[in-house]
Amino acid sequence: xxxxxxxxxxxxxxxxxxxxxxxxxxxxxxxxxxxxxxxxxxxxxxxxxxxxxxxxxxxxxxxxxxxxxxxxxxxxxxxxxxxxxxxxxxxxxxxxxxxxxxxxxxxxxxxxxxxxxxxxxxxxxx
Numbered sequence: 490x491x492x493x494x495x496x497x498x499x500x501x502x503x504x505x506x507x508x509x510x511x512x513x514x515x516x517x518x519x520x521x522x523x524x525x526x527x528x529x530x531x532x533x534x535x536x537x538x539x540x541x542x543x544x545x546x547x548x549x550x551x552x553x554x555x556x557x558x559x560x561x562x563x564x565x566x567x568x569x570x571x572x573x574x575x576x577x578x579x580x581x582x583x584x585x586x587x588x589x590x591x592x593x594x595x596x597x598x599x600x601x602x603x604x605x606x607x608x609x610x611x612x613x614x615x
Contacts, residue, residue, distance in 0.1 A: 498548035503601040507541035507563070510594050514570070517587050529582060533573045539566040540598070553613045560606050564599065571595050 498504055514537035518530040540563045547559025571592060578588035 498545040501544065501548065503598070503605050504541055504544045504548075506594070506598045506601055507537075507544055510570070510591070510598060511537040511541055513537075513591060513594065517583060517591070521582055525582065529573070529577060533570065533577065536566050536569040536573060539563070540570065553609055557606055557609050557613075560602055560609075564602050564606075567595055567599055567602065 494500075511534075514533050518525075518533055521530040543559045543563040543566060547556040547563075550556060550559065574583065574588055574591045574595070577583040578585060583591075
């Protein structure tokens, strides 16, 4: 089966997965108390949105080295998101079920980012 042609960063499956996690994070934090809106809710929302934003920005640089660097920044934001998710679960702001869902999706996205970085590195070495 042939993969669809990537014409834009919007076509990247890794970016679509990152967008899905960001949407999930916004939905999960809607139930946070108002006192956390600018604290913990903001932290998880910003880190989740940053993943997709860095993928898009790196793609837009049109240089493999820059794209790889931005994918690494996205990996860092993903680790930040995972940490916030665990903390919010431990303090009772997220249910155990939501923590499990977000961490599972984060694991999948992390594997996608890692595979994309390795693929781009191999192509750059050719």
